[in-house]
Amino acid sequence: xxxxxxxxxxxxxxxxxxxxxxxxxxxxxxxxxxxxxxxxxxxxxxxxxxxxxxxxxxxxxxxxxxxxxxxxxxxxxxxxxxxxxxxxxxxxxxxxxxxxxxxxxxxxxxxxxxxxxxxxxxxxxxxxxxxxxxxxxxxxxxxxxxxxxxxxxxxxxxxxxxxxxxxxxxxxxxxxxxxxxxxxxxxxxxxxxxxxxxxxxxxxxxxxxxxxxxxxxxxxxxxxxxxxxxxxxxxxxxxxxxxxxxxxxxxxxxxxxxxxxxxxxxxxxxxxxxxxxxxxxxxxxxxxxxxxxxxxxxxxxxxxxxxx
Amino acid sequence: xxxxxxxxxxxxxxxxxxxxxxxxxxxxxxxxxxxxxxxxxxxxxxxxxxxxxxxxxxxxxxxxxxxxxxxxxxxxxxxxxxxxxxxxxxxxxxxxxxxxxxxxxxxxxxxxxxxxxxxxxxxxxxxxxxxxxxxxxxxxxxxxxxxxxxxxxxxxxxxxxxxxxxxxxxxxxxxxxxxxxxxxxxxxxxxxxxxxxxxxxxxxxxxxxxxxxxxxxxxxxxxxxxxxxxxxxxxxxxxxxxxxxxx
Numbered sequence: 001x002x003x004x005x006x007x008x009x010x011x012x013x014x015x016x017x018x019x020x021x022x023x024x025x026x027x028x029x030x031x032x033x034x035x036x037x038x039x040x041x042x043x044x045x046x047x048x049x050x051x052x053x054x055x056x057x058x059x060x061x062x063x064x065x066x067x068x069x070x071x072x073x074x075x076x077x078x079x080x081x082x083x084x085x086x087x088x089x090x091x092x093x094x095x096x097x098x099x100x101x102x103x104x105x106x107x108x109x110x111x112x113x114x115x116x117x118x119x120x121x122x123x124x125x126x127x128x129x130x131x132x133x134x135x136x137x138x139x140x141x142x143x144x145x146x147x148x149x150x151x152x153x154x155x156x157x158x159x160x161x162x163x164x165x166x167x168x169x170x171x172x173x174x175x176x177x178x179x180x181x182x183x184x185x186x187x188x189x190x191x192x193x194x195x196x197x198x199x200x201x202x203x204x205x206x207x208x209x210x211x212x213x214x215x216x217x218x219x220x221x222x223x224x225x226x227x228x229x230x231x232x233x234x235x236x237x238x239x240x241x242x243x244x245x246x247x248x249x250x251x252x253x254x255x256x257x258x259x260x261x262x263x264x265x266x267x268x269x270x271x272x273x274x275x276x277x278x279x280x281x282x283x284x285x286x287x288x289x290x291x292x293x294x295x296x297x298x299x300x301x302x303x304x305x306x307x308x
Numbered sequence: 309x310x311x312x313x314x315x316x317x318x319x320x321x322x323x324x325x326x327x328x329x330x331x332x333x334x335x336x337x338x339x340x341x342x343x344x345x346x347x348x349x350x351x352x353x354x355x356x357x358x359x360x361x362x363x364x365x366x367x368x369x370x371x372x373x374x375x376x377x378x379x380x381x382x383x384x385x386x387x388x389x390x391x392x393x394x395x396x397x398x399x400x401x402x403x404x405x406x407x408x409x410x411x412x413x414x415x416x417x418x419x420x421x422x423x424x425x426x427x428x429x430x431x432x433x434x435x436x437x438x439x440x441x442x443x444x445x446x447x448x449x450x451x452x453x454x455x456x457x458x459x460x461x462x463x464x465x466x467x468x469x470x471x472x473x474x475x476x477x478x479x480x481x482x483x484x485x486x487x488x489x490x491x492x493x494x495x496x497x498x499x500x501x502x503x504x505x506x507x508x509x510x511x512x513x514x515x516x517x518x519x520x521x522x523x524x525x526x527x528x529x530x531x532x533x534x535x536x537x538x539x540x541x542x543x544x545x546x547x548x549x550x551x552x553x554x555x
Contacts, residue, residue, distance in 0.1 A: 179437050180428050207425075210368055214427040214440050239371055239426060239437045 019087030032085040040080040047071045062127055065122045068147070072085040110165070111148065117168035118147045127167075132175040132194055135167055139175075180213060183236060183247045187254060188229030193263045195222050195230055201257055209250060211242040229269045309401070309455060310488050310533075313357040322421065323456055326403065328357055339403065339417050346417050355405050357416070360533040361492045362402030363460060363481040365439050366418045368477075372547065374539065376429050376438035377460070379445055379474065385500065387469040395460040395477075398422045404534055415536055421456050429478050430553035431490075435444030437481035438478055448449050448457040451491075468502040474500070474555050481537045483510040484549030487530035498555075508555045509548040 015023040140154035224231035335350040374406035497509040
């Protein structure tokens with residue numbers, strides 16, 4: 001009967017590799033993973049708690065960048081602080097980071113570009129969460145500005161993810177960037193209608209609308225004498241949150257009120273004046289159908305004579 | 309109309325009709341004003357209804373906390389002077405529901421009888437949207453319809469050495485304190501800082517008992533109104549308004 005003698009090996013304290021910081025054991029690796037996981041968990045819980053606490057106190061566009069900064073900032077600090085556990089010297093990272101940064105920069109140019117653009121977007125803030133924007137022909141609400149990408153919910157409810165580099169380097173139209181905006185109508189009335197009366201009616205309707213701003217003042221004026229109608233331009237300023245509702249509501253109100261007051265919006269029309277001073281002319285024209293092609297020249301000359 | 313009501317009750321004034329009636333095991337709040345009708349169901353007994361004036365910034369929609377009062381006539385104030393004038397401001401009527409101890413107030417309804425208009429104070433690029441009101445200037449407190457207009461006692465103080473030409477004042481709703489009893493009253497101040505800038509704010513009064521606070525003015529004790537903005541527990545909200553685009 002043989003006796004099996006096993007060597008006294010503690011796997012957790014077995015040296016995996018050695019660095020200038022000393023030997024690294026599986027226990028160190030486990031500690032590193034546990035601390036990192038716990039930190040991620042704690043940061044997430046803290047972020048959720050802060051998001052709930054700040055919900056009613058700070059607007060989303062201010063709160064979200066702060067929370068992201070706190071979340072990623074705390075993770076980076078913890079990550080650097082526990083690097084010695086796996087035998088890496090954080091101060092060495094600075095040196096190595098220079099070379100590695102260049103290599104990584106070339107290798108992941110797009111990702112780094114998006115990341116840097118994301119940081120600029122968060123600090124420069126040309127757009128904020130909740131803004132209505134148009135970027136590269138995509139219009140909608142900004143739902144989130146992440147580190148790599150920006151999310152936009154289009155007006156028809158689609159989710160569009162735009163890389164931050166694209167957002168940052170393209171033209172951005174922020175529809176709600178200013179507190180107020182102007183919209184415009186062009187309303188045509190008949191030539192026989194009183195344009196002064198129409199202007200007065202339109203101004204009265206604007207005055208009754210709470211969201212049509214007093215200052216900058218609205219302007220209503222005859223802008224053009226068109227082919228079919230006298231064109232009246234109406235320019236109104238409204239708060240950015242209300243302009244669309246006001247625009248859609250007021251146009252129909254103007255049309256109805258003008259009609260109630262006998263002022264009509266005419267259809268496109270052309271006035272024809274038919275000259276009937278020569279009784280022979282229809283007869284001659286009738287004869288034209290029976291004439292030969294060669295005789296057409298005479299008929300044309302006849303028309304010219306009549307017109308002259 | 310202003311006051312405390314224990315359901316069931318019904319009150320009518322100037323075309324406004326407010327009632328709370330029992331229907332089965334629940335209460336029904338009804339308010340009519342012209343074509344505008346509001347009906348809400350209330351679950352729970354021993355509730356109290358409070359009707360009082362509130363900050364005039366809730367209707368037709370709450371889009372700004374700022375009220376711009378345009379003076380009918382421009383006012384000139386010499387440097388270093390301090391003067392008191394009376395203005396009018398629009399009144400909105402707030403209906404609150406509360407426990408009997410006036411705790412945990414909830415806004416039930418808010419409406420107004422006066423014309424509403426908004427304007428921009430400042431530049432298009434960075435100005436502030438304000439509710440607009442045009443007021444006459446009075447040297448003594450005017451008599452007004454408390455359901456439509458309130459009286460603002462405004463203390464103007466020109467801290468600069470130059471004459472100040474004043475045609476408007478902007479106030480933030482977060483600092484507003486309204487008092488009522490026969491009339492609706494607010495006490496505000498406006499400090500002219502220099503040629504283009506001024507600061508406005510409201511005088512706060514001590515809180516005392518059921519009346520919450522009482523303001524002794526012209527030998528009159530007024531009740532302090534519960535405000536819509538006062539119910540919000542918002543931190544870091546400035547109670548003063550800094551007028552940086554002239555006055």
